[in-house]
């Protein structure tokens with residue numbers, strides 16, 4: 001699913017009016033009727049007090065139209081207008097008049113701190129103050145209104161966006177934001193819904209298809225793609241009947257050190273579980289027997305280093321290198337890592353200490369083949385890029401780094417984001433149970449496995465991140481979040497692939 005920017009959505013709005021030969025008032029009526037139906041389905045006529053707060057732009061227009069529908073259906077609605085500017089939009093004004101026609105009274109105008117009404121925990125609040133037109137932080141008495149709403153305990157439903165939340169630019173620290181319990185968002189979710197510092201404001205969110213011009217949407221170059229089950233289905237490459245293991249690649253997992261051989265076990269098990277034709281673990285010699293007895297399908301090459309890697313020697317000719325989990329960062333390891341990277345001509349996957357080594361020896365990046373994949377968690381990313389003030393800045397810096405070094409970054413988090421140059425792919429699978437030791441090693445194994453199976457590296461990263469999350473989601477149904485271990489996630493790769501095509505989940 002495409003995630004469009006506020007500017008693109010405003011353009012889509014205009015394209016829709018033209019192609020469907022409708023007025024903006026008609027589109028607002030369509031949108032507000034859709035939202036009303038959703039609310040009506042849930043409230044089912046309940047006589048709860050509903051307070052609808054409307055801004056003076058089109059988000060406010062939506063709110064006024066929703067208010068009218070609710071009043072006409074007998075709901076107990078009080079409608080407020082945050083009267084913060086004289087620049088009322090045309091469709092706000094149309095709907096302002098239409099509410100009056102129904103109630104015979106104008107909505108209550110709020111102009112200052114003293115006008116802010118009491119809000120009871122028993123109220124339902126509908127927040128239609130600002131949507132995608134927000135262009136500056138919310139301060140002053142409006143911030144007080146937002147804070148009162150947030151502190152009230154009232155169930156709060158936001159229209160299109162929680163008011164005060166920016167859709168695709170950095171969230172200023174001093175801006176008040178409505179904390180919604182549920183958000184009805186139009187056409188597509190906004191980028192800020194998926195970021196750590198802003199993603200909680202929406203509560204649960206629901207995307208409503210408001211029938212914007214499909215040609216415009218099809219042609220729009222998205223700010224980011226949301227990778228859902230449907231997207232993953234389209235990336236999946238079925239196997240050929242007449243094929244053999246040589247067709248599905250060979251992953252060489254260079255990982256582990258004394259006390260962290262488990263990282264090598266997890267990454268190589270995940271690689272074989274995800275369909276690589278062959279997997280070899282390249283480990284310090286202390287790990288050789290551990291690997292052999294814990295995962296018989298994986299071959300091993302023991303390095304001359306006993307407790308940690310200190311060289312890189314292999315007879316293998318063709319393989320995909322997956323390097324980094326649990327290797328440490330000592331000088332010996334750095335030289336082994338540097339040697340291994342230098343020998344590669346096709347994209348590699350670098351994780352964990354491999355990223356730490358790159359961050360501390362940035363000159364090694366020149367030997368990393370183009371379109372290689374780095375899978376940092378935030379600590380590793382910070383070492384690589386320096387810090388950031390907001391999640392948006394984190395993305396900006398990641399895009400710049402990707403552009404500069406021609407590498408793919410998988411930024412791990414609740415919604416892992418794969419960044420390649422100016423394209424972003426936001427993962428929509430996974431759960432908080434996956435925040436557990438070794439989960440990243442499993443991800444490295446999965447992605448490198450798909451690379452070995454000839455997925456384009458970018459698609460291997462995007463698909464691998466989805467399958468990793470989906471495996472965790474299926475595993476959590478049996479193990480709960482708390483019971484998930486990385487090795488368990490890895491065992492559910494097969495069920496996650498099956499789930500892509502199960503009919504009942506459509």
Ligand SMILES: NC(=O)C1=CN([C@@H]2O[C@H](COP(=O)(O)OP(=O)(O)OC[C@H]3O[C@@H](n4cnc5c(N)ncnc54)[C@H](O)[C@@H]3O)[C@@H](O)[C@H]2O)[C@H](O)CC1
Pocket residue numbers: 009010012013027028031055056057058059060062084085087089129130131132133134135136137138139159160161186187
């Ligand atoms: N294409 C669609 O998705 C459709 C969206 N609809 C709804 O319209 C809004 C966007 O409306 P717009 O008029 O462009 O902007 P807003 O209503 O969000 O607000 C603009 C209004 O507010 C002023 N303003 C901005 N920031 C502040 C601030 N911090 N303090 C005070 N005032 C501020 C600004 O100057 C404007 O006057 C979208 O979200 C949907 O809800 C349509 O209904 C249909 C199609």
Ligand SMILES: [K+]
Pocket residue numbers: 059127128129130131158159160161162163
């Ligand atoms: K809103």
